[in-house]
Every structure is written in structure tokens, then in C-alpha cells.
Amino acid sequence: RKKLAIFASGRGSNAEALHDAIKAGTINGDIVVVVTDHADAGVIERAERWNVPVIVIERKGFESKDAFEQAMIDAIAPYSPDGIVLAGYMRLLGPTFITPYENRILNIHPALLPSFSGLHAQGQAVVAGVKVSGCTVHFVDTGMDSGPIIMQNTVPVYADDTEDTLAERLLPIEHVTYKEALALFCDDKLEIKDHIVHIKG
Numbered sequence: 001r002k003k004l005a006i007f008a009s010g011r012g013s014n015a016e017a018l019h020d021a022i023k024a025g026t027i028n029g030d031i032v033v034v035v036t037d038h039a040d041a042g043v044i045e046r047a048e049r050w051n052v053p054v055i056v057i058e059r060k061g062f063e064s065k066d067a068f069e070q071a072m073i074d075a076i077a078p079y080s081p082d083g084i085v086l087a088g089y090m091r092l093l094g095p096t097f098i099t100p101y102e103n104r105i106l107n108i109h110p111a112l113l114p115s116f117s118g119l120h121a122q123g124q125a126v127v128a129g130v131k132v133s134g135c136t137v138h139f140v141d142t143g144m145d146s147g148p149i150i151m152q153n154t155v156p157v158y159a160d161d162t163e164d165t166l167a168e169r170l171l172p173i174e175h176v177t178y179k180e181a182l183a184l185f186c187d188d189k190l191e192i193k194d195h196i197v198h199i200k201g
């Protein structure tokens with residue numbers, strides 16, 4: 001089984017969906033630690049309920065991004081995670097963090113990448129007037145939402161949608177997609193060749 005560190009900045013509904021799938025036996029992994037950059041993040045209460053240790057590491061405590069990321073590396077090292085699962089973690093990770101975990105960091109983004117990367121992805125989709133949007137689970141590289149795509153699923157976008165109504169329609173699809181993608185990762189079924197993810201057997 002894979003040891004997983006979940007990183008989340010906010011409410012943690014994706015984290016909860018993954019926890020549920022682990023408890024239901026559909027993901028061959030265990031959440032060994034939750035890391036958050038916000039002392040008031042909703043995910044903290046959830047992790048306490050699961051009896052999973054929580055590490056709060058706020059950016060403001062460090063003089064540089066590099067020092068911040070090195071502190072996160074050091075803090076999670078005792079848990080020796082096999083995979084890092086970003087679930088609403090709202091910071092761009094740099095090489096200090098990513099290099100030691102190369103191809104072992106997953107993220108979910110609430111748009112069909114490479115469209116609408118960055119913040120307010122659902123709002124960007126509404127403003128663009130696209131008729132279909134969705135979510136993307138991908139490996140993380142040092143670019144902004146640019147790593148190899150693992151899985152995507154779609155939802156319709158309606159003319160009277162707002163950022164919030166689209167986000168609400170998307171959320172359950174995110175949960176389903178992340179569970180499926182993380183299950184494949186934990187079963188060692190994902191292989192990256194030239195930036196393309198192949199699903200084995």
C-alpha cells in the first residue's frame with residue numbers, strides 16, 4: 001500500500017472523498033499525514049476525525065519560498081510518503097519541493113487543462129463561454145498546472161452559470177475522478193513517457 005500525504009488549503013471535500021474511498025477499500029493507500037498552509041482550514045477537523053496527524057505550515061513563517069518548501073520536506077520526511085496528493089492546495093510548488101518527489105505528486109484542477117490554469121478556473125470557463133468544462137487530475141511539475149494529464153471528466157456549462165454554480169456542479173465529478181486516478185497511481189498503473197501518461201494493463 002502507498003503512504004499518502006494530502007496537502008490542502010481549505011475545506012477538504014476532495015480529501016474527504018479520497019479518505020472515503022480508502023475506507024471502502026477502492027484505493028490501495030493510506031493517508032499518513034495532512035499538510036495545510038492555513039491554520040483555519042476545514043480539512044484539519046476532518047483529519048482529526050480520521051485520526052490522521054496534521055501539520056500546519058504557513059508561508060508567512062519563512063523568509064523565502066525555498067525555506068518554506070524545505071521545511072515541508074523535513075516535516076513530512078518522518079512519514080516517508082510515497083505520494084503527495086494536492087487536494088485544493090492553493091500554492092504553486094517549486095523545484096525544492098517537487099524534485100525529491102518527481103512524478104509522485106498529483107493535483108486536481110477544476111478545468112480541462114491546458115485551458116484555464118491558475119486561480120478561479122471555473123470563473124474563467126464561465127467568462128470564456130465554453131459549453132463544456134470539467135476537471136483534470138495531473139502529475140505536478142514546476143509549471144503552473146502543466147504536468148502530465150492522468151484523467152479528465154466533463155460537465156456541461158450553461159449560459160446562466162456563475163463561477164459558483166459551475167464549481168458546485170463540478171465538485172462531485174472531481175471527487176469521482178480523483179478517486180479513480182489515485183487508485184491507478186496506488187496500483188502502479190501510471191507510466192509517463194514523453195509527458196504522456198499511459199495506463200498499464
Ligand code: GAR
Pocket residue numbers: 008010011012013014015087088089090108109110118119120121171174
Ligand atoms: C476544488 O474545486 C479543487 O479542484 C480546487 O480547489 C477546490 C478545493 O475544494 N483546486 C484548485 O483550484 C487548484 N488550483 P476542496 O477543499 O473541497 O477539495
